[in-house]
Amino acid sequence: MVTLASRSRSVRRTANKPKLVNGAPAPNPVVRALKGIVLLICCAAVAIPFIGVISTSLADQDQITKAGGYVLWPSHPSFDAYAAIFRGGAVTRATLVSIGITLVGSLLSMAVVALLAYSLSRPGSFGHRPLLMLVLITMLFNAGMIPNYLLIKQLGLIDSWWALILPPVVSAFQVIIVRAFFMEVPREIIDAARIDGAGELQILTRIMLPLSKAVLAVVGLFQAVAYWSAFFNALLYINDPDKWPLSLVLRTYVVDNTAIGTDLPGEVVPPQQSLQMAILVVSLVPICLVYPFLQKHFAKGVVVGAVKG
């Protein structure tokens, strides 16, 4: 029988009991406010530079001069810097070149890395230890600029887009990630496939690759970013500016365009900072567009590769 006194105790107990949110005690409002402020500062630390980049790309010389370099909010937005970049079609053409190189390079890289990683992941395969050492050693030593140039020259690849695609097609780091992933695939699955009469190529294409979408997405994204951003190989191997990728064309604006004005009437040169920031925006857009679609695989693939060694 429930008495009034016992009911009253029960109510008091309920009143003292902390409020639960998702099964956990709700935090103190002060702590919540502090956490909010800290998170806000963290967000601002990330967002403000981005806002600064976009704002400066839209600012004119007067605003940049008044601000002493970089503008946080443009009072009179101007697209002169973007117009200057896209004038003449060089940037548009270079964008298409970069897209082509990135697509072909990334796909080729995924194929080659998968093949190499698979062969190195099979313990009984011929000479896989020395081959693995050869791959690993490239992480420690680089042939150097001039030997690489001579090799490309002797292969007759000067002024060819293959000079940009082939040298970075195999990345030792990515071979290690994919190899580690392949080695974690249960041996029983491979044995079952072999009993069913599958050869090595069938095991790779029918069993391993379908199981490895996440890690291949990581390889693809890493390589795509690398191909998209690379300018140095193009600088050395491509003489024809019509074949330059976007990264090299944009570099001519970022690094060298030192003009801050002109004495010629009619020629308004956007300020250097605006040009530089507009270029940052232009070069970031494609990667920002692709990243959300690959993010899920990317996070998963990196974690998988990281914990299975």
Added chain:
Amino acid sequence: MANSALTRRRFLTLTGGAAAAVAGSGLLAACGTSTTPTTGGAGSVTFPEYAPATLVKPDLPATADGVMAGFYEYPANLATAFTSKPGEGLGNVTVLTNMFNPVPPSAGSNAYWQEVNNRLGATLDITMTPSADYLSKLSTIIAGGQLPDLTLISSKLAHRADVLTRMCADLSEFVSGSAVKDYPFLANIPRDAWLPTAYGGGIYGVPIPRGIAGTIFFSRNDLIRARSLNNAPASYAEFVTLAEGLTDAKANRWAFGGIKRVIVFVGTMLGVPNTWKAEGGKFVSEFETEQRKEAVARTAELYKKGLFHPDSLGGKLQVRDLFGNGTIALHGDGYAAWDTMAAAYKAAEIGAMPAPKAEGGGIAQHPAGAAAFAITAVKKGDKARIKQLLKICDWLAAPLGTTEYMFRKFGIEGTHYTMQNGKPVLTDKGKVEVKLPLEYVIDAPPVLGPGDKARVDAQRAYQEKVVPTMLRSPADGLYSATAVDKAGEMSKIIDAAELDIVSGRKPAAYWDEAVAAWKKAGGDAARAEYEKAVSS
């Protein structure tokens, strides 16, 4: 021709230093040793006779001691300097140079480039490289063993003397003394600019000339006048008074921005030599002089007084913009910045301040700037081809007032530019196409203007005050392999010491320690090489 043949070992020798410089690897440098002279020498070279061009009369003629010619307007009646095509019959002419502009469309889709080829009578095949990366490109091209017909040789190229004397043509017989008269616009390039072309007793390039006015200490005359201060201090004490009067920390106004330029300016007042001082064949570095040490110490005092922008030590200030918006009132920059800053910061009244002698008594001797941006070397080959390549260089050096100059700089009238109020205005097509970096192959000597008359007059007045007594470096025209190869390491020691002393982290006496380290890092070796070059 035997010298031009490159074995594998020879190539590693030649390119090792450059590769080390640009790729941070010393491995290649260890593969061979240089056998050609490591020092160049101007002593035994007969430089081209200077013969100022007379086709066009400037408003303010150039002077023999290096004051630049001045133009108030673009000449109305252009002179045609070439009646025939200078490169007729040459066919393809390959060129490697750097650029500071965004890349132009290639020849196939560039009407300006096609017209350049048409007027030259040859096909210019130009490989353009962003200037920041030029040294890497140049090193690989040298390693490949096939230089283009015309190659821009950077002053930072390691083993430069070796590369030039083995792979490039000695132009002495074509341009020495009066022979240069065959190329009247190359003869229009002052002697100062030719000094860095001399190696091993020969002339191995054509210079891209620059004015020797060098660095100017710019002042915001409007701010100085608003505070009723003196914009022409007659001594160090008056200079300090001016800087103090211009500084108002509460209003975010400071006298100075960059540390290095102030040290150099104070050093000029104190009589610091221009890089080196030569006495009886013995070289003394500017860093070894008491005046240079004193300049750093005095700059530290200025810093202590709070006359520098608070972020000066970081070296990342946008100093030009801060000068333009009045945050900084005094700013050292190249002479060409006068026009660009005046165009960008229209509200600012920009003046130039000559350095007075520290104790008063007139204007100090200013250090001369580099008289050449770089040199362009010609590939070894038969004499007839070299002569015609020099004709192309001559065409590229045709000065302001010639049709060749106007075409080079602005393209075809009506297509790439139109004349408005006596000035060329680029069309949209011109803005895109006329970006071919011809001025970094060869160019005419720079001039003041054409532009605002008051500014041209002010620039001229400054140069007339300063240039006649300019202090030239005794190392000009000499080549020290160590000074080039170890430049980064050596300057890092000095720059760090200057910052440490000016910021107060180290006492002024620390300078001696830094100079000892600099000597050990290459200063003594460079001195020995210069002394050897002078005596040879």
